Amino acid sequence: xxxxxxxxxxxxxxxxxxxxxxxxxxxxxxxxxxxxxxxxxxxxxxxxxxxxxxxxxxxxxxxxxxxxxxxxxxxxxxxxxxxxxxxxxxxxxxxxxxxxxxxxxxxxxxxxxxxxxxxxxxxxxxxxxxxxxxxxxxxxxxxxxxxxxxxxxxxxxxxxxxxxxxxxxxxxxxxxxxxxxxxxxxxxxxxxxxxxxxxxxxxxxxxxxxxxxxxxxxxxxxxxxxxxxxxxxxxxxxxxxxxxxxxxxxxxxxxxxxxxxxxxxxxxxxxxxxxxxxxxxxxxxxxxxxxxxxxxxxxxxxxxxxxxxxxxxxxxxxxxxxxxxxxxxxxxxxxxxx
Amino acid sequence: xxxxxxxxxxxxxxxxxxxxxxxxxxxxxxxxxxxxxxxxxxxxxxxxxxxxxxxxxxxxxxxxxxxxxxxxxxxxxxxxxxxxxxxxxxxxxxxxxxxxxxxxxxxxxxxxxxxxxxxxxxxxxxxxxxxxxxxxxxxxxxxxxxxxxxxxxxxxxxxxxxxxxxxxxxxxxxxxxxxxxxxxxxxxxxxxxx
Numbered sequence: 148x149x150x151x152x153x154x155x156x157x158x159x160x161x162x163x164x165x166x167x168x169x170x171x172x173x174x175x176x177x178x179x180x181x182x183x184x185x186x187x188x189x190x191x192x193x194x195x196x197x198x199x200x201x202x203x204x205x206x207x208x209x210x211x212x213x214x215x216x217x218x219x220x221x222x223x224x225x226x227x228x229x230x231x232x233x234x235x236x237x238x239x240x241x242x243x244x245x246x247x248x249x250x251x252x253x254x255x256x257x258x259x260x261x262x263x264x265x266x267x268x269x270x271x272x273x274x275x276x277x278x279x280x281x282x283x284x285x286x287x288x289x290x291x292x293x294x295x296x297x298x299x300x301x302x303x304x305x306x307x308x309x310x311x312x313x314x315x316x317x318x319x320x321x322x323x324x325x326x327x328x329x330x331x332x333x334x335x336x337x338x339x340x341x342x343x344x345x346x347x348x349x350x351x352x353x354x355x356x357x358x359x360x361x362x363x364x365x366x367x368x369x370x371x372x373x374x375x376x377x378x379x380x381x382x383x384x385x386x387x388x389x390x391x392x393x394x395x396x397x398x399x400x401x402x403x404x405x406x407x408x409x410x411x412x413x414x415x416x417x418x419x420x421x422x423x424x425x426x427x428x429x430x431x432x433x434x435x436x437x438x439x440x441x442x443x444x445x446x447x448x449x450x451x452x453x454x455x456x457x458x459x460x461x462x463x464x465x466x467x468x469x470x471x472x473x474x475x476x477x478x479x480x481x482x483x484x485x
Numbered sequence: 486x487x488x489x490x491x492x493x494x495x496x497x498x499x500x501x502x503x504x505x506x507x508x509x510x511x512x513x514x515x516x517x518x519x520x521x522x523x524x525x526x527x528x529x530x531x532x533x534x535x536x537x538x539x540x541x542x543x544x545x546x547x548x549x550x551x552x553x554x555x556x557x558x559x560x561x562x563x564x565x566x567x568x569x570x571x572x573x574x575x576x577x578x579x580x581x582x583x584x585x586x587x588x589x590x591x592x593x594x595x596x597x598x599x600x601x602x603x604x605x606x607x608x609x610x611x612x613x614x615x616x617x618x619x620x621x622x623x624x625x626x627x628x629x630x631x632x633x634x635x636x637x638x639x640x641x642x643x644x645x646x647x648x649x650x651x652x653x654x655x656x657x658x659x660x661x662x663x664x665x666x667x668x669x670x671x672x673x674x675x676x677x678x679x
Contacts, residue, residue, distance in 0.1 A: 263648035
């Protein structure tokens, strides 16, 4: 695969040419790894913030690979997930990427409200009509022997396939959200966040959160240990999409995996920049389809960084959808009335 | 009912003594940058400043407040800045705790009315473990046990109770923290060197 060549990354009203696209004409962005700020400090700090991400990923994979059956279960995964996020919250305080993304009490309340909805109401909805119900239906529709070939694969291969198939689905769902207005409406709410913190991935209109959960990962639900390892891929990679910590991620990591850098660019105030880096876990999917841009942005959000209150976050897709419908159907009437 | 008894939930009131000889004009001039933020509008008369915020940025140091009034009382003993600020987020956080309690109750009601569905036992094919995993020492799958997922068929209200508790704690923390932070910011602004 050929690597992209970026022209000078100097910010300017003209933006930066990346292939056929011009990124950063509307808002400042950084393009190209060589232009992104690095972790500074002593050797211990440099070591930690260079190797933290790979070390955690390999530790989690090893844990699930070797954990006795008595603890290799979903409740342990939930516990590890919460513990890991608390650890990352602490890292946000120790080594923030941007001071302007510092977590405030108000942001924490908003973020946790959405996390809470995810653990309760959305969980209930998906139990009946969402991904859980879909997974059950699919699994019952197929005879189990149909998956024998899959369950005979090495665990890590199974886990990678589960994570990849899920992320591949997410990539196209996400890309669809940025290209088809009815799907953009619920997703747009998530793009009003103006800073990245550990729980910001949960912030969005519940309709979108429901849609994005409709992955086909549930297809393979009946392979507990492989699913748990696949979950570790998500936790130890996709979590870094929304986080205010600066890492010197190794070159191979940022080539294969999504990073805060990629996702901050996706959340930039620059419209063209948001149309990149759609994958959740494996950024190489973006590289394959030509939507990857390696870079970073500090100024995030929509409408110049207008913060959307929770009430508007709940109603925005419906009010905007109604406006769009009215506009569409009013126009011919207005013309004929002239 | 007099709202005064409960409005401490979303209202923050406080006062700060101005430096001896500090005029209202000087005090408001020093506080002025705090109200020159995007989404903030303010009006000032001689000794009172009224402000309101709409869609304030997360980065605004006073983003937790949506409006309020600052008043300078001048007396022989010295001038005092009195402020009264309102916050929808404080109210929201206060109400989030009972909201999640309600969600917990809703979960129990849903569970109560849900008819037990005869669960079709999904038999796992007894696929031999891949030789690579065997060689690397991963534990053998336990085919005798039912899936974990089978234990989760009923919805649990536990998460909703936990979040109710989290928001109760967050409210107490926020009510104290934001009160202190805004006071410290006012003090810092009033004392900064021009």
